[in-house]
Amino acid sequence: MSSNCCVFKTPIILNGHNRQAYVPDAFSIGPRHYGQIHSKGTQKLKLKYLEGLIHHSPNPVTRLVELEEAMTEIKLETHECYGGPVIFSGEEFVKILVLDGCLIIELFWKDVDEVERDEDDPIFIMSCMLHLLYLALILQENQVPWLVLDSFFNLTRAANETKSLSRLAIEFFGNMFSSDAPSMDRNLFFGKDLSE
Template sequence: MSYSSDEFVKILVIDGCFIIELFRKEANQVPREDNDPIFSMSCLQQFLDHDLILLENQVPWVVLERLFNKTKEEHDMPLIELAIEFFISAFSFTEPPPMNQTMIKDIKHIPDLIRKWMVSSTEQVEESPGLVSFRGEKGWQPMPCATSLVEAGIKFRRVESKSILDIKFNDGVLEIPPLLIQDTTETVFRNIISFEQCYPNCEDRFTSYAILMDNLINTAKDADILGKNEILDNWLNPQDAVQLFKNLHHNTCYNEYYYQSLSRDVSRYCQRRWPRWRAALVRNYFNTPWALFSTSAAVMILILTLLQTVYSMKR
């Protein structure tokens, strides 16, 4: 469908005003009507979350800013904070972490704002992210799945961070910020990753995060492990969470993998003698209750036999 210039401008103005008013009402900057369907019907906000994050639906940020500046009052929050306040429900934050607005520049649209917010809030950035070839093979070091890491003695710890991208490994402990998985999670990640894939010179930060989580979550058991450690707040079926991360980076290309040194450190830890032996022991003898019972019984028989032998020798 084609529009004239005037029609196109009219669409931008109407959509932009609607978005700004929606953000203001969500942040209680302006009063809500009692019968406002957006806030009185539970399904509508979820639909809006989905539609507002789609790349094909974006109103340029510069348009939103100009409309906001023409209508703002002295007590109004900045537009960036209003937008973050609206989309905070897509993550596991109870309130928006402090942001450095001086680092969030040249915003293209809402998905770009969310991406810049997360990247700028990251505490630790790899100085030399792992370079990969066009097919993602050069220097590639995949992270073992959660089940294998537990077998090797690695612990998972939930950490509160300003960004979900802040994943660290310290002395056998993998520290991961919590992530909420709900119906809109795939839409948020998929559109931000699509933006990283299509925009020139855009760092593959969310693409790298999706790859890492896909490595960690191979099966529903892996998702359960992260859930029990309060890292995944999963509102979906565990198998749906597995498929979510498997599909997020399907057919993506990336030049830099931002968790290369982290994956390498974890893999090196797993290859040390004791973690390797422990993983083999858990996998071969303690992987089921019956295997645990039979192994424990065999150890008890061995100990009793040894004690009987020592007692007989002393007599």
């Protein structure tokens, strides 16, 4: 197994005990569960988020090409991030990760109100959809490696944007358990201030 591996395949013995703890119900993220029947209904929503992200650019077609090229450049490194067999490779692997990576980046922007939400966006008007997405994004096999998200974030963020991808992720997942904004106080993470 590659030392870059960060998205592991669940051992069969664990998966058999509680399938729901490892298999997504509505949103397949990444190549592991892509195309399964239970997640086909959310593919249109993913496409809508991809279109939203590329339309922040003055030239959406060029932006999409840039995202696909960026993903192609890191394709081999990204493939090594997945432990166990991944049935997709090549062009299809790139397309899956562009679609799902863009969903996550656009979702993070919408979550902090940096990007306008559509009035009919089911993720934000139906609490069950956001809940399903939270659950999908924390499943062990249902992941997009950080290097993909970081690449897409750097390509699509505004030149004057001060928030980091880490900050957006912490804010998004912090909202999963609380309506209060998550603290970025170093003392909460590391004990006393290391600069003392």
